[in-house]
Amino acid sequence: MSAHDGVHDDGHDDGPHSSFSGYMVGFVLSVVLTAIPFWLVMNDVISNRTTAVLVLGGLAVAQILVHMVYFLHMNGKVEGGWTMLSTIFTVVFVAIAIAGTLWVMFHMNSNMMPAHEMHGQLSS
Amino acid sequence: MAHSPTVTGATRAYHLEHEPHPENGTALGFWMYLMSDCLIFAALFATYGVLGRSYAGGPGGAELFDLKLVAINTAFLLLSSITFGFAMLQKQLNNKGGTLAWLAVTGLFGLAFLGLELYEFRHLIHVGATPQSSAAMSAFFTLVGTHGLHVTFGCIWLVVLMIQIAQHGLTRANKRRLMCLSMFWHFLDVVWIGVFTFVYLMGVL
Numbered sequence: 001m002s003a004h005d006g007v008h009d010d011g012h013d014d015g016p017h018s019s020f021s022g023y024m025v026g027f028v029l030s031v032v033l034t035a036i037p038f039w040l041v042m043n044d045v046i047s048n049r050t051t052a053v054l055v056l057g058g059l060a061v062a063q064i065l066v067h068m069v070y071f072l073h074m075n076g077k078v079e080g081g082w083t084m085l086s087t088i089f090t091v092v093f094v095a096i097a098i099a100g101t102l103w104v105m106f107h108m109n110s111n112m113m114p115a116h117e118m119h120g121q122l123s124s
Numbered sequence: 125m126a127h128s129p130t131v132t133g134a135t136r137a138y139h140l141e142h143e144p145h146p147e148n149g150t151a152l153g154f155w156m157y158l159m160s161d162c163l164i165f166a167a168l169f170a171t172y173g174v175l176g177r178s179y180a181g182g183p184g185g186a187e188l189f190d191l192k193l194v195a196i197n198t199a200f201l202l203l204s205s206i207t208f209g210f211a212m213l214q215k216q217l218n219n220k221g222g223t224l225a226w227l228a229v230t231g232l233f234g235l236a237f238l239g240l241e242l243y244e245f246r247h248l249i250h251v252g253a254t255p256q257s258s259a260a261m262s263a264f265f266t267l268v269g270t271h272g273l274h275v276t277f278g279c280i281w282l283v284v285l286m287i288q289i290a291q292h293g294l295t296r297a298n299k300r301r302l303m304c305l306s307m308f309w310h311f312l313d314v315v316w317i318g319v320f321t322f323v324y325l326m327g328v329l
Contacts, residue, residue, distance in 0.1 A: 086156060
């Protein structure tokens with residue numbers, strides 16, 4: 001073990017190797033994935049609110065993946081897969097926390113309303 | 125007595141020959157910090173998701189948010205991400221001057237982002253949408269402000285690291301620090317994707 005530590009000075013500590021083309025591909029993809037949602041909303045392209053929310057959410061997820069892969073150099077092999085594992089854990093946790101919170105709170109909102117307003121609509 | 129303590133043998137080993145620790149402990153450790161930071165933002169996003177439309181009779185997102193301003197801010201942060209990437213490429217070439225130059229450009233984009241964000245906050249407070257005015261504005265200022273605070277500390281870190289690199293060059297320690305700051309900076313851009321989508325774009329729908 002200690003012999004292994006002795007020869008550790010092999011430059012592994014300055015992170016993954018990155019390339020100009022990798023950054024440029026990531027940058028161009030992010031610009032496109034940023035421009036589309038702003039264009040959609042600023043020009044009122046989608047009139048249905050639910051559809052718009054779903055499209056915007058999908059574009060955001062796509063852009064986050066682009067940033068993860070091209071800027072944060074994420075893949076299944078870094079750190080022997082531990083980076084990926086901790087990220088999957090975080091994503092699952094975040095999804096449960098946000099979806100669970102919204103689910104519970106909106107149900108409480110509609111069920112705890114004063115009786116005369118209680119017809120299923122949410123206070124907004 | 126199957127588990128006699130006197131059992132000896134060359135095959136019994138209590139330590140693995142090679143401990144399965146990752147090659148690059150700092151990167152993994154810093155990633156863990158970023159993931160825990162992610163949980164803070166998850167809580168703030170969930171809070172905004174619940175309270176984001178409770179304006180207490182005040183003006184809503186469609187009247188308050190200036191999307192052109194947000195688009196410019198998003199561009200600043202995206203550009204700062206790519207210029208940080210260029211700094212990392214210069215670091216790989218062991219070009220100290222180039223690294224410092226691109227870090228300086230990154231810092232300027234970061235400051236431009238902060239300046240515009242503070243201008244927006246000042247404008248909101250000026251028209252009466254203060255953090256105290258409604259649950260939605262409390263959640264808004266907490267979420268966007270926490271992100272802005274991260275960018276502020278990122279800028280301070282950037283300046284400190286630039287001084288370190290200027291004085292000591294691209295040593296191993298400085299390259300490691302640069303890698304951590306690069307992860308932090310790109311992570312903030314990822315969080316901003318969530319902010320501009322869920323707070324601003326969906327807020328004006």
